[in-house]
Amino acid sequence: MNHTILALDTATEACSVAxxxxxxxxxxxxxxxxxxxxxxxxxxxxxxxxxxxxxxELDYLVFGRGPGSFTGVRVGVGVAQGLAFGLS
Incomplete structure (x- = not known):
């Protein structure tokens, strides 16, 4: 089965989405x-x-949990949570 997954990572100085x-x-x-x-x-x-x-159309929304800066992880969690809540 093919899933559509969006991944976010903001824990380090690099900001990335996949x-x-x-x-x-x-x-x-x-x-x-x-x-x-x-x-x-x-x-x-x-x-x-x-x-x-x-x-x-996303099946899953995932985020990086570190290691990295606490604030960076919070940004990723907050964005993922906001997107998920917006869909429900």
Whole structure:
């Protein structure tokens, strides 16, 4: 079975998102110290648009839990939680 999975990682200075869809992995990452809150959602939006998907088509939403900075992990958790709550 093919699942569509969106992964977020904001625990380190690199901000990254990855998408697994139909067995293909696409990703975007950039070094963006202290700007993850400004970068993560546009990165998610861009990745989904390039794959011609909506957030509602995701089967799973996952995030990196570290190691890394506590604040960075909280950003990833908060974004994942906000996206998930928005879908329910």
């Amino acid at each position: 998408l697994l869809h139909q067995g293909n992995i696409t990703f975007e990452d950039e070094l963006s110290p202290r700007t993850h809150t400004q970068r993560i959602l546009p990165m998610v939006d861009g990745l989904l648009k390039n794959a011609h998907l909506s957030i509602k």
